[in-house]
Amino acid sequence: MQKQPILTIGWVGISLIYHFIFWGEKLGLNVGLYQGVITLILVKLYPSAFKSKSVLAATLFTWAAVFMIIWHNSFISKLAYFASFMVMIGFIHQPRLNTVFYGLLHSLQSFMVTFIQGVQGLIALPKTSRLFKTSSSIAFRRIRLVIIPLIIFLVFFMIFQFANPVFNQMTTKGLQNFGQWLGQFSFSISPTWIFFIIFGIWISAFALYNWRRDDAWLLESTKKVQLIRRKQPNKERLLDFHMISLKNEYRAGLITFAMVNVLLLVVNSIDINFLWLNFDYDRAGNLKVLVHQGTYLLIFSILLAMGVILYFFRRNLNFYPSNRWLKVLAYVWIIQNGILVISVGLRTWYYIDATGLAYKRIGVLIYLCLTMFGLFTMYRKINRRKTIFYLWKTNSWAVYTMMILMTFINWDRLIVSYNFNYHHYTGKFVLNRSVRTLDLVNQYVQTLNTKDKQQIIYIRDLYGQLLQMSKEDFVEERIDAFLLEQQKYSWLSWNYGDWRTKQRLLAKNKRE
Numbered sequence: 159m160q161k162q163p164i165l166t167i168g169w170v171g172i173s174l175i176y177h178f179i180f181w182g183e184k185l186g187l188n189v190g191l192y193q194g195v196i197t198l199i200l201v202k203l204y205p206s207a208f209k210s211k212s213v214l215a216a217t218l219f220t221w222a223a224v225f226m227i228i229w230h231n232s233f234i235s236k237l238a239y240f241a242s243f244m245v246m247i248g249f250i251h252q253p254r255l256n257t258v259f260y261g262l263l264h265s266l267q268s269f270m271v272t273f274i275q276g277v278q279g280l281i282a283l284p285k286t287s288r289l290f291k292t293s294s295s296i297a298f299r300r301i302r303l304v305i306i307p308l309i310i311f312l313v314f315f316m317i318f319q320f321a322n323p324v325f326n327q328m329t330t331k332g333l334q335n336f337g338q339w340l341g342q343f344s345f346s347i348s349p350t351w352i353f354f355i356i357f358g359i360w361i362s363a364f365a366l367y368n369w370r371r372d373d374a375w376l377l378e379s380t381k382k383v384q385l386i387r388r389k390q391p392n393k394e395r396l397l398d399f400h401m402i403s404l405k406n407e408y409r410a411g412l413i414t415f416a417m418v419n420v421l422l423l424v425v426n427s428i429d430i431n432f433l434w435l436n437f438d439y440d441r442a443g444n445l446k447v448l449v450h451q452g453t454y455l456l457i458f459s460i461l462l463a464m465g466v467i468l469y470f471f472r473r474n475l476n477f478y479p480s481n482r483w484l485k486v487l488a489y490v491w492i493i494q495n496g497i498l499v500i501s502v503g504l505r506t507w508y509y510i511d512a513t514g515l516a517y518k519r520i521g522v523l524i525y526l527c528l529t530m531f532g533l534f535t536m537y538r539k540i541n542r543r544k545t546i547f548y549l550w551k552t553n554s555w556a557v558y559t560m561m562i563l564m565t566f567i568n569w570d571r572l573i574v575s576y577n578f579n580y581h582h583y584t585g586k587f588v589l590n591r592s593v594r595t596l597d598l599v600n601q602y603v604q605t606l607n608t609k610d611k612q613q614i615i616y617i618r619d620l621y622g623q624l625l626q627m628s629k630e631d632f633v634e635e636r637i638d639a640f641l642l643e644q645q646k647y648s649w650l651s652w653n654y655g656d657w658r659t660k661q662r663l664l665a666k667n668k669r670e
Contacts, residue, residue, distance in 0.1 A: 161203060168199040169359075169366050176358035179650050181351070185227055185236060186653040193224050193243075196365050200250055203366065207253040216246040216261065219562045226565035231594065231653040235565040242562065243365075244269075251368040254375050258554040264374035271371065272364040381547040385477075404478055411470040415487035418466070422494045429501035437508065456502045457522075460529055463495050464536060468549075471540050488540055492533050499526050499533070514577040520569060524560060531556050568655065570595050578602040589633065593640045594655040597662035600633050637663055 175195060179188035197217065200207075207213050223239035226232070245258055248265035255261050315329075467488055478484075506522045535552050538544060570591040575598060577588055589599060644660055 164199065164203055165366055168203070169362055172196060172199070172362040172366070173355075173359045176362060177355060180358070181354060183647055183651040186231065186647075186651040186656075187228060188650040189227050189239065190224050191650075193220065196362075197221075199366060204250055204253075204368070207250045210249065210253040210256070212256040212261065213246070213249045213253055216242060216249045219558065220246045222562050223565055227653065229654050230565070230568045231655040232565070232568055232570065232592065234561075234569065238561045238565045242558075245558065247365055248374070251370075252372070252375050255378055257378055257381075257551045258558045259550065260374045260378040263377075264371070267371060267373060268367075268369055269364050271369045272360060272367065381551075382545055383548040383551065385543040385545050407470070408478055408481060408484060411484050412487065414466065414470070415484065415491055418463070419487060419490055419494060422491070422498065426494055426497045426501070429498070429504075433501050433504045433508075437504070456498060457525070457529075460495050460498060460533075463491060464532065467491070467536055467540070468546060472546070477543075485540055489537065492537050496530060496533050499529050502526060511580075514580070515573045517569070517573075520573075524564065528553070528556060528560055568594065571598060574598045574602075589636075593636070594659050596633070596637050596640055597659045600637060600663065 172192075172195060175192065179191055208217070220239065220242040223235055223242050226235040227239055229235075241262075244265040245261045247268070248261035248263070249255055251268060252261070252264045255264060470484070471488070503523060503526050506519055506526075510519050532549075532553055535549050539546075539549055571594065574588055574591050574595045578598070591599070641660065641663065644656065
């Protein structure tokens with residue numbers, strides 16, 4: 159079968175599948191079905207693309223995120239899937255790309271072009287006419303002014319919907335009121351359903367159709383991972399001037415690295431003595447100030463240190479014959495910053511030990527792991543004369559890999575389990591974790607002393623009224639709402655996280 163019929167049939171088929179497996183459902187097994195069909199069609203359409211290591215890696219990462227949606231159904235697994243899906247499509251459509259950033263850039267461009275092509279298809283302009291070419295340019299410029307801000311707005315809207323329960327309730331109520339207002343006009347077809355169908359057609363066309371734009375590839379192709387010595391014009395006076403300038407820059411680098419190494423040595427000596435060897439919670443004072451203020455400043459200093467290295471090792475100083483001591487001092491600077499990273503990690507760990515787990519504290523630890531990898535790539539950049547593009551390319555893959563690895567852990571359950579097991583009860587924060595923690599919360603909340611006035615929380619219900627209720631009542635209300643909601647979904651929404659929580663809650667109700 160030729161490519162065009164496969165494209166057309168595949169597009170129509172995937173658009174229909176999208177509607178039937180996602181409408182009225184939440185993400186679960188349906189994601190696996192959708193991803194499976196798309197992957198098979200893409201392999202049929204672009205078999206040569208799957209010879210690329212970048213395409214294979216992105217496809218593997220995307221499937222890992224799919225399995226974690228089915229297993230944990232966490233917010234990070236969904237976010238990782240959407241991001242990885244975009245990167246995967248970018249690599250498949252342009253298999254010469256091997257940088258995550260440029261793969262994502264190509265995808266975003268294709269996403270826009272798909273929308274423009276769809277609009278132009280609706281008005282049926284002949285593609286061979288001058289009118290089409292002119293209108294295409296005008297349409298792209300005008301639509302871009304609207305669609306890019308709209309996409310950015312929708313991305314942040316979805317993030318805040320997941321991250322902030324109060325904002326979620328407010329916007330849900332607002333959308334309900336808006337829907338009721340629209341309902342008075344007696345629409346025979348739901349506007350939400352129309353938008354859902356249009357988006358399904360759009361995303362399916364984006365995934366299958368390759369518009370063969372080389373903008374991202376042309377950008378990446380100009381970048382090199384290996385530094386090349388810039389030769390000066392063959393004039394003796396210019397060469398002498400260049401060598402004098404290079405020698406002065408070398409001396410400035412020596413002085414800079416010597417001074418900051420001594421300064422950081424003092425700081426690291428204090429941290430090793432205070433944090434590594436003789437840490438005492440009583441002597442630590444306000445741990446919150448120690449972590450929040452100190453950690454952010456130290457992270458900034460590490461980023462600044464990387465900037466200093468990039469400045470001095472950006473050009474021909476890498477090839478200066480007598481740069482041995484500059485490299486040695488730079489290596490010492492990298493090692494000392496690695497020690498500083500460990501000290502920041504210890505600060506964060508002590509804070510977790512004293513007050514419990516939270517998203518920001520986990521985020522700091524993950525960021526520190528990426529920073530250690532970044533320092534290692536800094537060493538390779540100096541030792542093997544690599545470019546800044548090498549750092550960008552390598553570390554973007556590290557961030558991509560870390561994002562996928564993060565999906566393998568159910569962070570909400572980890573936070574709830576750790577905080578309850580180690581008596582770091584943090585009230586509303588713990589109680590408001592995802593519904594897949596309700597069995598844990600229900601198990602532990604029964605052991606709390608509800609007579610303690612400090613264990614009374616104030617929450618806003620769906621109608622925005624301020625209520626005062628015990629933790630037990632609040633948890634029971636969430637359990638009832640969760641069990642009632644599960645009845646609305648079919649097997650397409652099945653995921654192990656919800657299923658496990660439901661089974662444990664039902665088992666508890668039977669025992670009672």
